[in-house]
Amino acid sequence: MAMRTPLRRVRGLGSAHEGTDHFWMQRLTSVAAVPLTIVVVGVVLAAAGADFAAARALIGSPVVAIVLLLTVAVYVLHMHIGMQEIIIDYVHAPAAKIASLMLNTAFAAVVGLACVFAILKLAFGS
Amino acid sequence: MSMSIVHRITGAALYFGMLIPALWLLALAVGPAWFQPVQELFGSWLGRLILIGYTWALMHHMLGGIRHLIWDMGYGLTLEAADALAWATLIGSIVLTAALWLGAYALGVL
Numbered sequence: 001m002a003m004r005t006p007l008r009r010v011r012g013l014g015s016a017h018e019g020t021d022h023f024w025m026q027r028l029t030s031v032a033a034v035p036l037t038i039v040v041v042g043v044v045l046a047a048a049g050a051d052f053a054a055a056r057a058l059i060g061s062p063v064v065a066i067v068l069l070l071t072v073a074v075y076v077l078h079m080h081i082g083m084q085e086i087i088i089d090y091v092h093a094p095a096a097k098i099a100s101l102m103l104n105t106a107f108a109a110v111v112g113l114a115c116v117f118a119i120l121k122l123a124f125g126s
Numbered sequence: 127m128s129m130s131i132v133h134r135i136t137g138a139a140l141y142f143g144m145l146i147p148a149l150w151l152l153a154l155a156v157g158p159a160w161f162q163p164v165q166e167l168f169g170s171w172l173g174r175l176i177l178i179g180y181t182w183a184l185m186h187h188m189l190g191g192i193r194h195l196i197w198d199m200g201y202g203l204t205l206e207a208a209d210a211l212a213w214a215t216l217i218g219s220i221v222l223t224a225a226l227w228l229g230a231y232a233l234g235v236l
Contacts, residue, residue: 027198030191037188041226044147047154049235052161056154068151079141086138111144118151 022081029078036071043068060122068119076112080104129212133190136183143180181226186219 004014043064047055058064083104091097153164167173193211196202202211230236 027195030195034188034192037184045226045230045233045235048230049233052154052158059151059154075144079137079144082137083141086134107141111148114148115151118148118155121155122151 022084025077026081029074029081032074033071033078036067036074039067040071056122059119060124062123065119065123069116072112072115072119076108080108083108129190129193129215133187133194136187136190139183140180140187143183146177146180178223178227182219182223185222185226186215189215189218189222 002009002014008014043058047058050058059068084101087097087100087104091100149164150168153160168177193202193215196211197208202208227236
């Protein structure tokens, strides 16, 4: 029998019995991030050394664009979970905590979408 | 011990620093109107400093992450091994950052 008072049970306190999916997602994104980061560093160096038109062509080329999109997805998922853990560890006041958690998702979504938009624009558009 | 909090701090720095590649990609995509000022920003001494810091944070967080993955697999959990891994993370991150930036200058990229 669980050692919980009725109030604790109603408020949902105690073990969450979940978190494995976050643990796994962090491990998955970490492992994926290592080779992707190495490749992206190479791409950035190549683009930095090229002129404007060549850099745009490089980032917009199919393989590079796909790898970059993958990297953005991996980074955004990873950073979202990471920041969520930081918030949960340090922010306890209910209003601040909820606001921070929502802002975390908003920031991750906006930054991710901005990167995806830019890459797709370079790949498909002018 | 401090390596763990540094891992968290570099993670948080990279989180906000994600704005840097986002800005650069957007500038590339939108065109010279955005790219000119962004290039100047990144080319300024402050911009360069921030980019070098971002590079170091990325390298340190990556190596620290590998360290955690090694631990996840059950290896390197003795005090001596953990110590060695911590030093490898710190020294490796500095070496990689220096190699990347010096290499970029040497190759004429920057």
